[in-house]
Amino acid sequence: MSTLTDLRSNTRTTYLKIDPNAKVWDNATLDYYINRWHERVQQDFGYDIPECEASTTISTINWTTEYNKPTDFVRVVGLFQESYTLWRISKQQFLTNRSTQSKPSNYYMYGDKIGLYPTPDNVYSIDLLYKKKLPEITTSVDCELNDGMEDLMILWACYLMFLSVEKADKATMCLSQYTLAKDALFAQELYDDEQLTFASQYNNDRVRDDSL
Secondary structure, rough: OHHHHHHHHHHHHHEEEEEOOOOOOOOHHHHHHHHHHHHHHHOOOOOHHHHEEEEEEEEEEOOOOOOHHHHHHEEEEEEEOOEEEEOOHHHHHHHHHOEEEOOEEEEEEEEEEEEEEEEOOOOOEEEEEEOOOOOOOOOOOOOOHHHHHHHHHHHHHHHHHHHHOOOHHHHHHHHHHHHHHHHHHHHHHHHHOOOOOOOHHHHHHHOOOOOO
16 A cells, blocks of 8 residues: 555656656646546456455335445445345336335345335345445545556556657557556456456456446
């Protein structure tokens, strides 16, 4: 985990050797590009990295169907009530049968809400496992990613910055380095368990839970 100051320094000294004194890109501009990469890398890895794993508990309210998603929510991994798994349905299915009130056995996703079916008739604790978007890196919020991904972040930030001053050759070099490093790190992160299948198969088989 690095501070924003560390990331600025590493970016300027390692790759942006044409601008060591911040005469082309000031700190505010550099911070913008660093955070654009921060988003891009999470997306490129499909948020399937340990740092993006999160959980919370939904405490139901009697006769209340819908609950807010977490503000950093990206995708559902699973919802559980005690030893039971809640299964996904569509909102249309819920609307067809919404008069039922009982212990929830299903859920649906719609906009920024998670809906439970049947509508809770009591107070229950629903455990939500999900993928989250990491917070923006600031002077008070450090980067949560590991060193390898921080290197990727710097490469992508440099790619965008070189494009901004029309240095196409340097931008292409950074993009090529980024792609190679990303592929190597992707394999390291997702093939660290012999029981896993190919990531492409894994991603294709997944049903998006934020698609409604």
